[in-house]
Amino acid sequence: xxxxxxxxxxxxxxxxxxxxxxxxxxxxxxxxxxxxxxxxxxxxxxxxxxxxxxxxxxxxxxxxxxxxxxxxxxxxxxxxxxxxxxxxxxxxxxxxxxxxxxxxxxxxxxxxxxxxxxxxxxxxxxxxxxxxxxxxxxxxxxxxxxxxxxxxxxxxx
Amino acid sequence: xxxxxxxxxxxxxxxxxxxxxxxxxxxxxxxxxxxxxxxxxxxxxxxxxxxxxxxxxxxxxxxxxxxxxxxxxxxxxxxxxxxxxxxxxxxxxxxxxxxxxxxxxxxxxxxxxxxxxxxxxxxxxxx
Numbered sequence: 001x002x003x004x005x006x007x008x009x010x011x012x013x014x015x016x017x018x019x020x021x022x023x024x025x026x027x028x029x030x031x032x033x034x035x036x037x038x039x040x041x042x043x044x045x046x047x048x049x050x051x052x053x054x055x056x057x058x059x060x061x062x063x064x065x066x067x068x069x070x071x072x073x074x075x076x077x078x079x080x081x082x083x084x085x086x087x088x089x090x091x092x093x094x095x096x097x098x099x100x101x102x103x104x105x106x107x108x109x110x111x112x113x114x115x116x117x118x119x120x121x122x123x124x125x126x127x128x129x130x131x132x133x134x135x136x137x138x139x140x141x142x143x144x145x146x147x148x149x150x151x152x153x154x155x156x157x
Numbered sequence: 158x159x160x161x162x163x164x165x166x167x168x169x170x171x172x173x174x175x176x177x178x179x180x181x182x183x184x185x186x187x188x189x190x191x192x193x194x195x196x197x198x199x200x201x202x203x204x205x206x207x208x209x210x211x212x213x214x215x216x217x218x219x220x221x222x223x224x225x226x227x228x229x230x231x232x233x234x235x236x237x238x239x240x241x242x243x244x245x246x247x248x249x250x251x252x253x254x255x256x257x258x259x260x261x262x263x264x265x266x267x268x269x270x271x272x273x274x275x276x277x278x279x280x281x282x283x284x
Contacts, residue, residue, distance in 0.1 A: 025266040078173060092170040099168075099215075100265045103244025112248040118215055120167065 008139065011109055011154065016141040018105040019063075019152050022097065023145065027076040031143035031150065036135040039142045039149035042066050046126040047091065049098040053106060055116035059156035061105070063098040064126050064134055069148040070094050091123035101152065160187040160280060161205065165198040165212035165224065166242075175211055175242065175272075182273035195219025199227060202234060209280065214243035214254070222254055229258045238279050242267065 016033050023029040048064035065073075067090065068082075074093030075082035098121050106116050126134070131151075134140055139154040162179065166172045172191050179187065190205050192198035194216040202210075210228065214221040221241055228234045238260045245251060251262050261275045 022266055025268075074170065078170065079177065089170060092168055096168045096170055100244050103246055103265065107246030112246055115247040115250060118244070120215070120217055 012139060012141050014108045015101075015105050015152055015154060016143065018108050019101050019141065019143055019150070022101050022104060023073070023143070023150075026097065026100065027073040029073055029076060029145050031145040034142040034144045034149075036137070036140045036142040036151055039135060039151070040144060040147055042128075042131050042149050044128065046131050047094055047123060048126045049091075049094040049121045049123045051095075051098050051102050051121040052119040053102060053116050055106075056110055056114035057156065059154060061098060061102050062134065062153040062155070063094060063101065063151070064131065064153070065094070065150040066148055069145060069150065072146075073097065095121035095123050160184060160209060161190070161207040162187050163190045163192060163198060163201055163205075163207045163210045165192045165195065165210060165216070165221065167193050167213065167216040169193075171213065178267070178269045178272045179211075179276070181269045182276050184276065195221060195224030195227070198224055202228070202237075207237060209276075210237055210239045212239065212241055214241055214245050222250075222257060225254065225257045225259055240275060240279070
């Protein structure tokens with residue numbers, strides 16, 4: 001295995017671990033790592049948040065999951081009933097989760113010395129075809145939470 | 158004593174989480190104000206004097222470090238304590254924030270215990 005492949009694996013292992021740690025710390029959600037291609041079915045539509053990072057290296061991170069999982073995580077973060085949360089709060093939750101994952105992942109991989117600028121996260125819907133593309137993307141990691149799929153994809157510039 | 162606290166974050170969810178955490182930290186009777194970025198925070202500060210500002214760093218309009226610098230420039234706000242809460246992992250930027258006059262820097266994700274410990278240090282002995 002060449003150095004570049006090892007670096008990619010290391011980046012992705014860190015991404016998976018950081019995502020699990022942040023979900024546990026913020027939403028008390030205990031996820032299991034899972035290859036993206038083996039994730040449970042997502043359903044007809046998912047939601048995603050995306051954020052650009054620029055600095056020592058640059059690229060984009062995408063966090064995607066089914067809306068019901070996002071509502072459930074938002075409810076756990078806010079200690080409120082998921083049924084009482086609106087779309088805006090659900091989108092706010094996925095954006096904030098991605099923001100925290102991105103900041104902690106960059107430090108985990110590149111250390112505390114390089115400075116990175118993070119863009120404001122944006123939330124959007126994900127159609128089935130895009131979900132499939134994200135699952136087959138070379139630099140995606142999957143996590144299963146209560147039998148529901150969560151994806152984090154890294155797209156380097 | 159009833160503390161007056163301004164929570165500044167572009168995420169409404171983060172503002173709510175911080176407020177809930179502060180309540181858990183013993184500040185249930187505090188008077189809370191909110192703003193979604195630095196510019197809005199300065200407008201709130203003109204109207205409502207506060208003891209403590211808790212601000213995010215990366216926000217549209219005016220980021221947290223610029224808000225902190227502006228607060229330190231205004232004589233009327235010199236006594237206001239500022240805590241920065243952010244995902245920022247860069248050591249130099251964290252040091253720069255402390256040099257600007259932040260009383261503390263807390264990295265996300267934070268625990269209620271972390272917040273409580275920092276608040277007790279900053280607002281003691283009036284808590």
